Amino acid sequence: MSIDHKTIKHISKLARISVDEQRAEKLAGDLNSIFDFIEKLNELKTDNVEPLTSIAETTLKLRSDEVKSKNIREQIIKNSPQDNEDYFVVPKVIE
Amino acid sequence: MSDITKQSLTELIENIRSKKLSSTDVTKAFIDRSEKSEELNAYITNDFTSALDKAKKFDQKPNLDLKLPGIPMAVKDLFCTKNIKTTAGSKILNNFVPTYESTVTENIWNEGAILLGKLNCDEFAMGSSNETSFFGNVQSPIDKDLVPGGSSGGSASAVAGQLTPITIGTDTGGSIRQPASFTGTVGLKPTYGSCSRYGIVAFASSLDQAGPMAQNVKDCALLQEVISSFDPKDSTSIDFKRNHYSKDLTNNIKGKKIGIPKEYRVDGMPKEIEDLWQKGIEYVKECGAETIDISLPHTSYALPTYYIVAPAEASSNLARYDGVKYGFRAKGENLIDMYEKTRSEGFGTEVQRRIMIGTYVLSSGYYDAYYLKAQKVRKLIKNDFDEVYKKVDAILTPSTPSSAFKIGEKTNDPVSMYLNDIFTVPVNLAGLPGISIPAGHDSKGYPLGLQIIGKAFDEQNILNIAYAMEEKINFKNKITDWWIK
Numbered sequence: 001m002s003i004d005h006k007t008i009k010h011i012s013k014l015a016r017i018s019v020d021e022q023r024a025e026k027l028a029g030d031l032n033s034i035f036d037f038i039e040k041l042n043e044l045k046t047d048n049v050e051p052l053t054s055i056a057e058t059t060l061k062l063r064s065d066e067v068k069s070k071n072i073r074e075q076i077i078k079n080s081p082q083d084n085e086d087y088f089v090v091p092k093v094i095e
Numbered sequence: 096m097s098d099i100t101k102q103s104l105t106e107l108i109e110n111i112r113s114k115k116l117s118s119t120d121v122t123k124a125f126i127d128r129s130e131k132s133e134e135l136n137a138y139i140t141n142d143f144t145s146a147l148d149k150a151k152k153f154d155q156k157p158n159l160d161l162k163l164p165g166i167p168m169a170v171k172d173l174f175c176t177k178n179i180k181t182t183a184g185s186k187i188l189n190n191f192v193p194t195y196e197s198t199v200t201e202n203i204w205n206e207g208a209i210l211l212g213k214l215n216c217d218e219f220a221m222g223s224s225n226e227t228s229f230f231g232n233v234q235s236p237i238d239k240d241l242v243p244g245g246s247s248g249g250s251a252s253a254v255a256g257q258l259t260p261i262t263i264g265t266d267t268g269g270s271i272r273q274p275a276s277f278t279g280t281v282g283l284k285p286t287y288g289s290c291s292r293y294g295i296v297a298f299a300s301s302l303d304q305a306g307p308m309a310q311n312v313k314d315c316a317l318l319q320e321v322i323s324s325f326d327p328k329d330s331t332s333i334d335f336k337r338n339h340y341s342k343d344l345t346n347n348i349k350g351k352k353i354g355i356p357k358e359y360r361v362d363g364m365p366k367e368i369e370d371l372w373q374k375g376i377e378y379v380k381e382c383g384a385e386t387i388d389i390s391l392p393h394t395s396y397a398l399p400t401y402y403i404v405a406p407a408e409a410s411s412n413l414a415r416y417d418g419v420k421y422g423f424r425a426k427g428e429n430l431i432d433m434y435e436k437t438r439s440e441g442f443g444t445e446v447q448r449r450i451m452i453g454t455y456v457l458s459s460g461y462y463d464a465y466y467l468k469a470q471k472v473r474k475l476i477k478n479d480f481d482e483v484y485k486k487v488d489a490i491l492t493p494s495t496p497s498s499a500f501k502i503g504e505k506t507n508d509p510v511s512m513y514l515n516d517i518f519t520v521p522v523n524l525a526g527l528p529g530i531s532i533p534a535g536h537d538s539k540g541y542p543l544g545l546q547i548i549g550k551a552f553d554e555q556n557i558l559n560i561a562y563a564m565e566e567k568i569n570f571k572n573k574i575t576d577w578w579i580k
Contacts, residue, residue, distance in 0.1 A: 008451070015410065015454040016417070017447055018435035030448055030509055031455070037510050038399045041468055044475070051470035052477060055301055055526035056288045056331045063327060075194040081424035088419050091430050 003031045099124035100257040104166065104314035107260055111157075111164050118157070118165025121260075122150035122209060125167045129211065129258045134578040135234045137253040139172045140180050141212035149209045161207030162321050169259040171250045172213035173220055174200045174305070175294040179210070183296040184218040184228040184246075187416050187423045187441030197294025198329070199263060199305045199322045206321050211259055215249030218443045219413065220270055220298045222246050223515040224505065227445040232502050235278055236574050237541055240502050244274030244495075244515075250308050251278040255572060261309045261318055265295060267302045268401055269495075269519025272531035275308055276494035276544025279533040279572035281315045281561070282308045284519075286551045287526035288333030291326035299408035300331075302401075302523040310572075312532065312562045317341040319554060338555045346563040349383035353547075353560070354487035358394035359518060361496060367537045368493045375491055375534055375545045378567040379560065387487055391479040396472050397521040398513060403456050403469035404524070409446075410453025416441065448509065477525040484550050489557055492518050494531040494544035518546060528554045532561045533570040540573055 008028050012019040019027065073086065082089040099121055102110070110116040126143045146167055153165040175181045175193035182188045196204075204210070217227040225233040225248025233248040235241040236256035243252040247264025251274035254262050264271040266284035275282025283306045290305040297303065307318035320341055325334040355376060360369070376386050418424035418437030425440045427433030442450065456465035483490070496517055505512045522529040528551070531544040545564070549557035 003455070007455075011451050011455050011458065012435075014458060015450050016414075016431070016434045016438055017442070017450065018432075018439040027448065027451060031451060033510055034402060034448075034452060034513075037513075038402055038465070040399045041396060041403075041472055044393075044396060044472060046468060046471035046475070049471040049474050051467055052474040053470060054331075055477075056333060058288075058331070058333060060330055061327065069195075072194050076420075079191060079194075079421035081418060081422070090419055091427060091433050093430050 003028055003035065100128045102260070103310050104261045104317065107166060108164060111166070112159045118150040118153040118209070119147070121165065122146055122167040125211060125259060131579050132256055132258050135236060135252050135256055135258070136231050137214055137233055137249040137256065137258055138169065138212045139182055139184070139215050139230050139249070142179055142210050143212065146209050146211050153207065153209070158207060162317065163203065163206040163208040166208045166260060167211045168203065168208045169211040169214050169253050169262055170200055171216050171247050171262070171264050173216055173265050173296045174263065175296070176200055176210060176213065179213065181213065181296070182230070183220070184216045184230060185442065185446070186229040189229065189423060191421050193294070195294060198291035198324065198326045199295070202322050202324055203263070214253055214262065217246035217248065218446050219296065219409070220246035220265055220267055221409070221445050221449055223269070223273060223512050225249065226502065226506055227443055229443060234578060235499060236578065237278060237499065239577055241499050241541070242277065242502055244277035244499060246270040247274050247308065251275060251280055254278070254280050254308050254310060255574065257574070261307065261314050263305055263318070263322065264308050265303055265305050266523065267298050267405060268523050269516040271306045271308055272494050272519050272529055272544070272546060273515060275531045276533070277499035277542065279542030279570065280308055280310060281312055281530065281532050282306065283315050283319055283530045283554070284522065284528060285319065285323060285554055286528045288331055289323045289528070289552070289554070291324060291329040291332050293326055293328040297412040299405040300412060301408060302405060312558060312565050313341060313344060315530070316344050316558045319558070335552050340555055340558055343555055344562055345559050346382070346566055348379070348560050348563045351384040351489065351560065352487045353379050353384050353386050354389035354483050354490040355386050356389050356391045356394065356490060356492060358391050359492045361517065364496050368496065368543065371535045371543050371545065372493050375564065378564050379491060381567060382563040384560070386491070389483045389487060389490070391483060391521070393472065393475045393479050394521060397476055397524055398517055400469045400472045400476065400524060401520045402452065402513060403465050404473060406449040406453035407457050407466050408453070410450045410457065413446070413450055473524050476521055480525045480527060488550070489560055490548040492546045492548065494518060494546040498537045498539065498541040498543055522548050527551055528557055530557050530561050532565055533572065534568050535570070536573070542572065
């Protein structure tokens with residue numbers, strides 16, 4: 001299999017990472033060599049194997065729904081790149 | 096006392112308890128040495144001023160019953176530390192100051208230890224050489240321009256170089272054990288669910304575990320005892336009876352059955368590693384253990400499985416870095432453009448590569464062929480271990496297929512870099528504990544490690560085997576202080 005330029009553009013859109021032409025070329029090369037290596041898995045027949053979805057093999061515990069943290073709104077807002085009073089600010093989305 | 100930094104954690108604790116040393120003496124000594132060791136680039140952020148304050152405060156009213164009384168300690172910069180910048184080695188978190196503390200570090204401070212600073216690591220723990228950090232390469236104290244391994248490279252360099260008496264790292268595919276092996280130190284990756292993941296910057300959630308990195312097995316056992324705890328804040332934390340790993344430590348391993356897996360004898364493995372492994376086999380036999388040849392038939396499929404599972408989980412985990420609530424933000428013409436530029440400028444090459452792999456294997460039309468396939472093979476790998484553990488108590492292997500390499504040697508070939516983790520990755524996929532101990536030197540004088548893999552929750556057993564072997568091996572790390580002028 002081969003990952004082409006068009007596929008890289010598609011993945012970069014899904015991943016929300018802008019990729020210019022030069023980087024797309026390099027990434028295609030890297031990903032192809034990695035996927036060549038991954039193809040080895042196709043040697044194995046796995047039709048009747050149950051997928052391993054959790055290594056811990058425990059069921060999720062239930063807990064009561066209580067607020068435990070104190071009011072830390074200001075501290076949290078302080079980490080944002082841009083804010084306005086109590087809100088996070090992003091570029092305009094409505095025309 | 097100029098030799099304070101040469102003491103092991105156990106010795107420092109004894110000296111503080113018997114009042115031969117104060118926490119201030121010890122903290123000062125490690126700060127001094129850390130300040131002289133800038134060339135190693137082991138720290139991203141130091142907290143020396145407040146460390147000294149805390150040490151003085153400790154000495155005024157010392158609680159000597161604590162397990163880490165007044166012991167200074169630097170930690171990997173993947174652990175969130177309240178009010179202290181936590182970067183995960185990434186530009187995208189370069190200005191992030193957590194409002195909370197990770198459970199593992201909380202456990203450490205609760206036992207009296209004092210934070211020295213945050214240690215360098217590969218960006219989001221993705222790397223095997225510490226070369227993907229936004230904050231630059233870490234030098235190995237073993238030799239100039241040698242990688243310390245990764246992703247816990249700053250941690251390994253700091254322990255081997257005596258910048259901190261002990262430390263913690265995280266291990267997703269070998270990130271504690273491989274750097275421990277490269278720097279002549281001891282590194283334990285605990286059973287999945289043993290140490291809380293709460294407050295650790297997530298890489299691949301079904302594989303990530305925190306663990307101790309130390310100068311010797313006893314120190315390692317003590318820190319494991321401190322950091323391992325059941326934590327309701329981590330939904331995969333497991334409530335099991337935890338040992339007093341240091342108190343219960345014994346070198347009596349008579350009658351233990353130790354498996355030697357033939358699949359770990361890989362093509363192109365240097366003879367030095369093979370010889371080291373043979374020596375290790377002799378040592379455990381001398382200790383009264385029995386070795387048994389075993390087979391883990393799916394070993395060679397572990398790395399390809401890992402390079403689907405880990406990037407898939409990483410691409411989901413790292414979706415949160417969008418430049419809105421915290422971290423770096425790039426300017427964009429609109430919201431989508433802002434997201435795309437933030438992630439393109441904020442993440443480094445290796446992280447972007449892994450997000451792309453992960454996004455691809457989870458994308459519509461490819462999920463079954465890659466992700467589901469990998470989950471099935473992961474089951475086969477786990478079954479291999481379940482099967483052999485009916486016959487043996489532990490497994491002995493080399494830690495890495497080579498000794499440390501030079502900075503820049505493998506950066507252009509991702510697959511050859513990934514092959515470093517060939518012996519460590521199966522352990523994470525199966526959720527088992529594994530420990531790397533220094534076992535010898537190669538012809539260049541670089542350290543080589545052996546790995547002991549245990550049954551789930553059987554940390555005590557592999558610590559005991561490591562302890563017994565350590566006595567036989569009598570390894571001496573060759574630290575020349577080459578970086579100190």
